[in-house]
Amino acid sequence: MGSSGTPHRPETHAPPGATMHPGAGVRRDGRGRQETSMLAQGTYDADYIADSRGQVEADIAAFDNARADADSDDHALDDLELSYFAALVLALEMRFVHRKRGREGTDGNALNEVRLLARSLMTNGGRLLEDPAITLDPARSVLGLRPGDDIVVRYEDFVRLSRAFFDELEARYLD
Structure with a gap:
């Protein structure tokens, strides 16, 4: 119950560019209880992508600054680099996690790669999962990983991956 004595109703927020309709994002579970879910995103506003x-x-530049400030023979950034850019892969995916899969395709593009990397980091101990629905060819993918490979994302890898991700996102989802 809310503070006014009325039942609490969870809010459903749509990403910029999404259209919410009355009752959108609300469904009933098998017992008739109301659940709230996020809508799939078919397009993204140019400002949101930008x-x-x-x-x-800016996150990449922050690492640049930290590296420039570190001593040239200081290896402290080596360990930070791996966890920092793995976290940025997750952050990148979360910004656009509700994108429509049909529009994304399954051809092994950078959107597929980031989705699979994020899922693997979260659920498979940092080893790339195999997804039979996605044709991820290591020869054509940004990072060149095969299922079972440890996910190691360094600075240069993330720069290439994020650029390819945004290029593909704009090509497929720009409103």
Whole structure:
């Protein structure tokens, strides 16, 4: 119950560019209880993509600054680099996690690769999962990983991956 004595109703927020309709995002479970879910995103506003790209570039620049400030023979950044850019892969995926899969395709593009990397980091101990629905060819993918490979994302890898991700996102989802 809410503070006014009325039942609490969870809010459903749509990403920028999404259209919410009355009752959208609300469904009933098998027992008739109301559940709230996120809508799939078919397009993204150009400003949202540009802002997200800018945030990712700022995160990359922050690592550049840390590396420039570190001593040239200081290896402290080596361990940080791996966890930092793995976290940025997750952050990149989360910004656009509700994108429509049909529009994304299954051809092994950078959107597929980031989705699979994020899922693997979260659920498979950092080893790339195999997804039979996605044709991820290591020879054509950005990072060149095969199922079972340890996911190691360094600075240069993330720069290439994020650029390919945003290019593919704009090509398929730009409003």
